[in-house]
Amino acid sequence: MSEPLLEVRDLSVDIVLSRGTIHAVDGVSFALEAGAAMGLVGESGCGKSMTLRGILGLLPRTGRITGGQVLFEGKDLVKGGQRGLREVRGGGISIIFQEPMTALNPVMRVGDQIAEGPRHHLGWSRSQSRARALELMRMVGIPDPERRMRAYPHELSGGLRQRVMIAIALSSEPKLILCDEPTTALDVTIQDQILKLLLGLRRDLGVAIVFVTHDLAVIAQTCETLAVMYAGRVVETGRVEQMFREPHHPYTLGLLRSVPDFDAVRDSLEAIPGMPPDLASTFSACRFAPRCQFAQDDCLAGEVDLHEIDGGRTVACLHDDACAAAASADPVIARV
Amino acid sequence: MEFPLNATLARRLRRNDLEVLRAVDGVDLEIERGEVLGLVGESGCGKSTLGRCLVGLYEPTGGEIHFDGATLPARRDKATRRRMQMVFQDPYSSLNPRMTVRQTLTELLRVHHVVPRKEVDARCKELLDLVGLGQRSLDAYPRQFSGGQRQRVSIARALALEPDLLVADEPVSALDVSVQATVLNLLDSLRELLGLTILFIAHNMAVVRHVCDRVSVMYLGRIVETARTPDLFADPRHPYTRGLLSAVPRLTPGRVSTAVAVTGDPPSPVDIPSGCRFRSRCPIAQEICAEVDPRLERHDARPGHEAACHFAGEQRTGPVPRAESRA
Numbered sequence: 001m002s003e004p005l006l007e008v009r010d011l012s013v014d015i016v017l018s019r020g021t022i023h024a025v026d027g028v029s030f031a032l033e034a035g036a037a038m039g040l041v042g043e044s045g046c047g048k049s050m051t052l053r054g055i056l057g058l059l060p061r062t063g064r065i066t067g068g069q070v071l072f073e074g075k076d077l078v079k080g081g082q083r084g085l086r087e088v089r090g091g092g093i094s095i096i097f098q099e100p101m102t103a104l105n106p107v108m109r110v111g112d113q114i115a116e117g118p119r120h121h122l123g124w125s126r127s128q129s130r131a132r133a134l135e136l137m138r139m140v141g142i143p144d145p146e147r148r149m150r151a152y153p154h155e156l157s158g159g160l161r162q163r164v165m166i167a168i169a170l171s172s173e174p175k176l177i178l179c180d181e182p183t184t185a186l187d188v189t190i191q192d193q194i195l196k197l198l199l200g201l202r203r204d205l206g207v208a209i210v211f212v213t214h215d216l217a218v219i220a221q222t223c224e225t226l227a228v229m230y231a232g233r234v235v236e237t238g239r240v241e242q243m244f245r246e247p248h249h250p251y252t253l254g255l256l257r258s259v260p261d262f263d264a265v266r267d268s269l270e271a272i273p274g275m276p277p278d279l280a281s282t283f284s285a286c287r288f289a290p291r292c293q294f295a296q297d298d299c300l301a302g303e304v305d306l307h308e309i310d311g312g313r314t315v316a317c318l319h320d321d322a323c324a325a326a327a328s329a330d331p332v333i334a335r336v
Numbered sequence: 337m338e339f340p341l342n343a344t345l346a347r348r349l350r351r352n353d354l355e356v357l358r359a360v361d362g363v364d365l366e367i368e369r370g371e372v373l374g375l376v377g378e379s380g381c382g383k384s385t386l387g388r389c390l391v392g393l394y395e396p397t398g399g400e401i402h403f404d405g406a407t408l409p410a411r412r413d414k415a416t417r418r419r420m421q422m423v424f425q426d427p428y429s430s431l432n433p434r435m436t437v438r439q440t441l442t443e444l445l446r447v448h449h450v451v452p453r454k455e456v457d458a459r460c461k462e463l464l465d466l467v468g469l470g471q472r473s474l475d476a477y478p479r480q481f482s483g484g485q486r487q488r489v490s491i492a493r494a495l496a497l498e499p500d501l502l503v504a505d506e507p508v509s510a511l512d513v514s515v516q517a518t519v520l521n522l523l524d525s526l527r528e529l530l531g532l533t534i535l536f537i538a539h540n541m542a543v544v545r546h547v548c549d550r551v552s553v554m555y556l557g558r559i560v561e562t563a564r565t566p567d568l569f570a571d572p573r574h575p576y577t578r579g580l581l582s583a584v585p586r587l588t589p590g591r592v593s594t595a596v597a598v599t600g601d602p603p604s605p606v607d608i609p610s611g612c613r614f615r616s617r618c619p620i621a622q623e624i625c626a627e628v629d630p631r632l633e634r635h636d637a638r639p640g641h642e643a644a645c646h647f648a649g650e651q652r653t654g655p656v657p658r659a660e661s662r663a
Contacts, residue, residue, distance in 0.1 A: 043512040143600075157601045158379075187378035188539060189598040192583035196596050214513055217542075217585035241589045258517040261587040262542040268524070269517035269546065275482055333588050 003074055004031040005208050006055070006093075006176055011068035011078075013047075013054045020280040024050040026232035027068070029306070032225075034175065037202060037209040039219035039240065041255075042229035045276055048212045051229070052178045055210075056095055057085045072176070091121065094169035098181040100161035104153040110164045111137075111149025117171035136167040141197055159190035166197065176208045184213065195222055216259055220244060228252050231277050231287040234306060238313030244333045248309060248320035250292045256332040264332075286318070294319045294326075357606050359385040360396075361557035364632070367501070372527060372534045374548030374565070376541065376580075380605055381554040383537045384425075387503045390535065391420045404500065418448055421494040425506035427486035431478040437464070437489055438474040444496045463492040466529075467522060484515035488522065495526070505537045520547060541584045545569055550640070553577050556605060556613045559632060563641035573635075573643040575618045612645070620647055 013025035025047045032038050040048045053059050055070050057077065070077040072092060077084055097103040105113055114136055115129035124132070130149075137145035140163040153161055162182060169177050179198070183191040199222060202209060211223055219226055220240060227237045228249065236249035247253040254272040274291040277283070285300040286292070292299070298318055306314040317323065360382040367373050375383045388394045390401065392412045401408045408416065424430040432440060441460045445451060451459050464473055467488040478486055487507060494502055504523065508516040520543065526532055538544050544551055545565060552562040553574065561574040572578045576598070583597035600617045603609055612630055615621040624646050632642045635649060643649070 043514065159601055188541070189378060189579060189583045189596075190601070192585075192597045193599070195585070196594060200594065215585070216513070217587045220587050220589040221585045244587065244589055254514060256587075258514040259587060260516075260520075260540075260542040260546040262545060262584050263586055263588060265546055268521055271517035271521065272514040 002034075004071075005034040005036075005073065006032040006210075007069075007071040008051070008055065009069040009071065011051065011054055011070060012066045013050050013059065013063055014066045015050070015060060016062040017280075022279045023232055024063070024279060025054055026279075028229070028232075028234050029068075030227045030234060030237060032176070032208055032210060035202070035206045035208050036225065037211065037223045039223035039226040040210055040212045040229060041214065041216060041219055041226060043214055043255075043276065045231075045279070046229040047232040047279075048229050049180050052095065052180050052210065052212055055178060056089055056093060057082075058095070091172040092174055093176045093178060094172060094174040095178040095180065096162075096165045096169050096182045098184050100158070100165045101153060103165060104161060106153055109150050109152060110156070111151075114149075114164065114167045114171055117168065121172060132171065133167070136170055137163075139170065139201070140164075140167045141193075142167070157190075158186055159193060162186065162190075162194050163197070166194075166201075170201070170205075170207075174207060176210070179209060179211045181213050182211075183218065184215070191218075198222065216244075216255060217262070228255070231283075232279055233287065233316065234314075235288065235317070236313070236315045237306070238311065242311060242313065245331060246324050246327050248313065248315040248324045248327075249288075249317050250294050250319075250323045251288050253323055253327050253332075254291075256327075261332070286316075294322045358557050358608070359605070360389065361608075363399075363554075363557075363559055365552060365559065367533060367535060369500070369533050370527075370531055371549045372536055372547060374544040374551040375535060375537045375554060376539060376544055376551060377554035378539060378580075378602070380556070380602060382557040383554050384505055386554070387422065387505050387535060387537050390501070391422045391503050392417050393422070414448060418497045419499050420501040420503065421497055421499040422503045422505060423487070423490045423494050423507045425509055427483045427490060427510060428478075430490055431486060431493075433478050436475050436477055437492075440489075440493055441496050444493065448497055450497060459496075463496055466495065466526065467492045468518075482515070483511050484518055487511060487519050491519075491522065491526070495530070499532075501533045501535065503535045503537070506539065507536075508543065509538070509540065516543070523547070541581060553580065556602060556608060558613065558644065560614065560645070561641075561643040562632065563637070567638055567641050571637070571641070571649075573637055573641070573649040574614075574645045575620055575647075576614050577643075579617075620650065622646070 009029050011025055011028045015022045015024050028051055040051065042048045054065055065078055068078065072088055077088060111133050115133040118124040118132045119129040133149065134145050137148065142148050142160060142163050183194050186194060195218065198209065201207065213219060223240055225238065226240045226243055227234045228251065230251050236243065236252050243252060244256065247256060257270040258272060260269060272291055277287055283303055285302065286304045289295040289299040296319060304316045304318055306316045308314050309320065363386060375386065377383045385394065389396050395410055438460055441463060442456055445456045445459055460474060461471060464471065469485065469488055481489065508519050511519065523534065527534060536548055548565050550564050551568045552559045553576065555576050561577045569581065572581055579598035598617055603616055609616050611626040611628055615625040630644045630646050632644045634642050637649065
C-alpha cells in the first residue's frame with residue numbers, strides 16, 4: 001500500500017496567553033491519501049483550525065509546535081524548519097481561509113495576487129504569470145476575468161473574493177489544499193457555488209483536501225472521511241457515511257442530535273449540556289466525561305486514547321459500544 | 337388577532353451621486369398573534385432592516401405599521417415600544433459590557449415601571465429562571481458568560497418588558513451547533529408558556545423548518561414568497577426559493593448534483609434591475625420579467641401561499657424532499 005500523501009502523527013501545539021499556556025492541539029493524528037477529501041469537524045476552540053495552521057507552520061506569534069510529526073510525501077515538515085515549510089507552502093500544500101478580506105492583500109489588485117505565486121515562486125515572466133492568472137480565474141469561475149484582474153479585493157463580493165483565494169491556492173499546483181472554514185461566512189447559495197467548485201476542482205485536478213468546518217451537513221456533501229475533534233484531541237475517525245449513521249463517540253452523537261437536519265424535522269433538538277473544558281488545564285480523565293450520558297467511573301481514571309474498531313475506524317471512548325447501540329436504536333440518519 | 341403591516345421602507349445612503357439604497361422596498365407582511373413567522377433571505381435582502389423598523393429602531397421612509405388594531409406613529413411612546421422587543425444576532429456586542437445582568441434588567445424594569453420597586457429583585461430572579469440561568473448570573477458581567485449564555489441573557493432582557501412581539505434577529509447564527517439547540521428549545525418553550533408571537537429572522541433553512549409556522553422569503557428588499565412552512569418546503573413556487581432550498585447542504589451523505597442551485601451574485605441594491613429583481617439570476621426568466629415587476633399573488637397555490645413571479649410554480653426542477661416527522 002502506498003504511503004499516504006499527508007500523515008499527521010501526535011501533533012501538539014501550544015499557545016502562550018497571559019493567563020497561561022493553552023494546549024490547543026494535544027496529540028492529534030490522522031492520515032490522508034492522495035486525491036482524497038477529509039473533514040475535520042468540531043466546535044469553536046476544539047483545535048481544528050490550529051491543527052491546519054500547525055501543518056503549515058502558520059502559528060500565531062506565541063504559538064509553537066511542541067511535539068509530533070507532519071509527514072508530507074514522507075518528509076517531516078516539523079523537522080524541516082522554515083526552509084522546508086517555504087518549499088511546501090509554495091508548491092505542495094496551499095491553504096484557504098474563512099475571511100478573504102483579511103487573507104487577501106487589500107492594496108494589491110487581485111490579478112497580481114494570483115500571479116504572485118508563479119512569478120516569485122516558480123520564477124515565471126510577467127506575461128506568463130499574467131496568462132496563468134487569467135487561466136486560473138476562469139478555472140474558478142470568475143466572470144469577465146480580464147476586467148476583474150484589475151479589481152481590488154474590496155470591490156468584489158464575498159463569493160468572488162473566495163474564488164480569488166482559491167485561484168491563489170491553485171496557482172502553485174498543490175497536491176493538497178487545506179480549507180479553514182472557507183464557506184462559513186458566505187450566504188448559502190454562494191456556499192453552494194464554492195463547494196461545487198471545490199468538488200469539481202478535486203475531480204479535475206486530483207488535489208486532496210482537508211476541510212475544517214463546524215457544519216456537519218457540509219462535510220456530508222464534500223468529504224469521504226472525517227475526524228471529529230474535541231478539546232484539542234481527535235475523538236473519532238472513519239468514513240463519513242458510517243460515522244453519521246452509527247457514531248461511536250458520544251460527542252459525535254451529541255453533535256448529530258443537536259443539528260437541525262433539513263430533511264428530517266425532529267420534535268426537539270438535543271443540546272449537549274455543559275461547556276468544553278479550559279485547554280489551559282491538564283487532564284487526568286476523559287475530556288468529554290463531564291458532559292457525557294454514557295460516562296462511568298472508568299472514564300475518570302485517566303485520559304482515553306484512540307483505539308481501532310471495525311472498518312478502519314478509530315474512537316477514543318471506553319463505552320463506544322453503548323453509544324453505537326443508542327445511536328442505532330434512534331438513528332439521526334435513517335438507513336436507506 | 338392580527339398585526340397587519342403595510343410598509344414601504346427605504347434607507348437613504350448618500351454617496352457621491354445621491355444613490356438610494358432601498359433596504360426594504362415595498363413589503364407587505366402580516367403576523368398573527370401567537371405564531372412564529374420566519375423571515376429568511378441572504379445578506380443584503382433587508383430582513384434585519386425590516387425587523388428593526390418593526391421594533392422602532394429605524395423610522396420607515398414610507399408605508400405604515402399596524403399593531404394590534406392601531407397604526408403606529410413615526411415616533412412611538414414608551415408604552416408602545418415596550419410591546420415589541422428584539423434579540424440580536426451577536427451575543428458579544430448586544431449587551432452592555434459595563435453592567436451586570438442585574439443592572440441591565442433592573443434598569444429596564446424601573447424605567448418602564450413593569451413592577452413596583454420592591455418587587456424588582458424578585459422579578460429579575462424570575463426572568464433568569466425563565467431562561468434557565470442560575471441566580472449567580474445576576475451579579476456577573478457579560479464577559480463572564482459563553483455565547484449561548486449571553487443569548488439567554490438577551491432573551492431575558494427582551495422578555496423583561498413583557499412584549500407581545502419578539503423579533504429574534506438571527507438569534508443562534510453566532511453560536512456553536514450544540515448550543516443552538518438550547519436556545520431554540522428555549523424560544524419554543526417560552527412561546528408556549530407566554531403566548532409569545534415571534535418574528536424569527538434567519539438564513540439557516542434547516543433551523544427555520546424546525547422552528548417556524550410560516551415563512552416569508554426576502555430577496556433584495558422584497559418578499560418573494562410566503563407560505564405555511566410545510567407548504568413552502570414541499571412546494572416552493574418562486575425560482576429563488578427553489579434555488580435557496582436546493583442550495584442547503586443535507587446531513588444525509590450522498591451524491592450531490594454538480595449543478596449549482598443559483599448562479600451568479602445578487603445585483604447591487606443601489607442598482608436594482610427593472611421588472612423582476614431576481615431575473616438576472618433566474619433560470620426561467622422571460623421578456624415580461626424585465627418589463628413588469630411581479631406582485632405577491634396566490635395563483636393556484638394552497639391558501640396562504642403566495643409568490644411574486646409571473647411563472648410561479650411552473651417548470652419544476654424537482655420538489656424539495658418531504659420532511660419526515662420523527663415523532
